[in-house]
Amino acid sequence: MTTTVYVARKILTMNPSQPEATHVAIRDGRILAVGPEEAMAGLGEVILDERFSEQIILPGFVEGHSHALEGAMWEHLYLGYFPRRDPDGNDWPGIRTITAMQQQLRDHAGMLSPGEPLVAWGFDPVYFEGERLDRRSLDVAVADRPLVIVHASLHVMTVNSRMLQLAGLDRHADVEGVKVGGDGKPNGELQEMAAMHAVFEALGMNLFEAVGTPRALRRYARVARNAGVTTITDLYNPMTDEGISALREVTSEDDYPVRLVPAMSGMAWTLEEGIERLQNCCEMGNDKLHFGPVKLMTDGSIQGYTARLKWPHYHDGQPNGIWNAPPETLCEMVEAYHQAGIQLHIHTNGDEAVELMLDALENALTLWPRSDHRHTLQHCQIIDHAQLRRAAAQGVCLNMFANHLFYWGDIHRLHTLGHERCQRLEPLASARRLGIPVAMHSDAPVTPLGPLFTAWCAVMRETASGKVLGEQERISVEDALEMITLGAAYTLRLDHLVGSLEIGKYADMTVLDQSPLDCEPGDLKEIGVLATILGGRVHVTE
Incomplete structure (x- = not known):
C-alpha cells in the first residue's frame, strides 16, 4: 500500500495534544502519522511530496451552515x-x-x-x-x-x-x-x-429545489474548494427522490472535492414522512455523503424585518416578524424529531425564536433525555446572556452567522437593533466562556462562502463602514480557526472524522500561502488558499 508524506513549512493540526507539525503521512485516504520528520520513521516505503514545503497546511475547513443554492x-x-x-x-x-x-x-x-x-x-x-x-x-x-x-x-x-x-x-x-x-x-x-x-x-x-441537480452540486463544490472547504453542508435540502439521487451521483465521483452533509428540510414533509425518509437516507451515504440532521425554520431574517424579536422588537418601530409555522407546530416538530433520535439544526435569527426553541428543547430533553444530542441553534444572532446560559445547561450547540457583522452590522446599529443589542450581535466570546460548542458560518449564498473571511469577521468585528461592534465579543485567531474546523465538525457529528489532523481521520487538508497565526489579525481575510486535499487527493484552487 502506498504511503504519501506531505511536507509543509508548518502544519497547524487543531489537535490540542500536538498543535503543530511539519509532516503528515497518508495511506488509503486517511492520516497515518503526524509530527516532525523523525515521526515518519518506520512507515515503510513512502512517497515524499514536497510541493507544499514552503506553505502552511491546516485541516480542511468545515462550513457548517451554507446552501447548495450557491451552485444554483x-x-x-x-x-x-x-x-x-x-x-x-x-x-x-x-x-x-x-x-x-x-x-x-x-x-x-x-x-x-x-x-x-x-x-x-x-x-x-x-x-x-x-x-x-x-x-x-x-x-x-x-x-x-x-x-x-x-x-x-x-x-x-x-x-x-x-x-x-x-x-x-x-x-x-x-x-x-x-x-x-x-x-x-x-x-x-x-x-x-x-x-x-x-x-x-x-x-x-x-x-x-434547484439544489437537486448534479450541475448545481458540482458548482457548489467548486466554490467550496476555492475557499479551502473540504466538508460542507446543504442546510435546507428538500430531499426529493431526484435530489437524493443527485447527491449520491456526484459524491461517488472520484474527483468530487468535498464531503457533503445535507440537512433535510423538516418543513417539506409531514412528521411521519420526514422521520421515515431521513432514517432511510442514513443508509444511503458514503465517505463523501453524510446524511443525518434535519433543519427547522422558525423565523426569518432581521434585516428583512421577518425575524421574531423579543420586546421592544425592532429599533425603528417596524412590526415584529413572521413565524414560518405556528409556534406550537414548531415545538411539536422539535419533540418528534428529538424522540426519533435525529439531530436538529434550527434556524433562530431573533431572540424570541431562540426562546421558543430553548423551551421546546428543554421540554423534549425532559421527556426523552439524551446525553449527546448536539442539537444546534443556527444564526442566533442576538441570543442574550440568559439564553446563552440556558443553552449551555441543555448541551445545545450554537452556529453563529459571523459574516453578518460586516454585511449588516451598520444597518442593525442604525435601524433594526440599536446600540445595545448590537454589542452582543454574534456573541461568540460569551458563548466560548460558557463552554458552549460553537461554530460560525457564511450562510452562502446569503454571503460569500469563505471561512477565512468569516474568521476575520469574528476576530475584528468590523462593519462595512469600519465601525467595531461589540469589542468584548471579539475572539482570538486561535479560537476562530477552531470554530471553522473542529468546532463546525462537532456540530455536524463528524469531529471523529474531520476537523483536525489526527491518526485515523480523513486526510482532508487546506493549503494556505501564510499562517493565520503569524499574520496580523486584520489580514486574515487576505490569506490565499492554494489547494485542498481530500482523502489524500490534491485539488488545486482556481
Missing part, C-alpha cells in the same frame, strides 16, 4: 449591493441604486424569450434610502413578463404586477406575508416561505 442561484441575475464572484470566476459589480437595478433588469429581459420569467437574486432593500422596492418600481423596468427578485436573505422576494397576477396574489391581500401598500392592495413584497411558495407554484419551479 448563479443561473439567474445577481443584483446584490456588494460585488461577488461566481463559481466560474466571473466578477459581478454591486448594484448601488434602484435606477441601476432597473437598467440591469431591462438589459437582462432583452436577452430572454418573449414571456419568459425573469428571476434575479441578492437584492437587499435595507441599503437603499426612501421607498421600499415594490411592484410599481419593478413594472417600470419589466412589465411584459413575470419578474421575481429574491432578496439576499432568501426570506423575502419582490415581484412585479404580472407575477402577482400569475400567482393569484393580486386578489389575496389577507394572506400572511403578502404585504400591502397604502391602497390596501398587494404591493409585490412577499415575506417568508408560505407567501413565496405561491410564486414558485405558479412558475412551476422552486428555487429551493
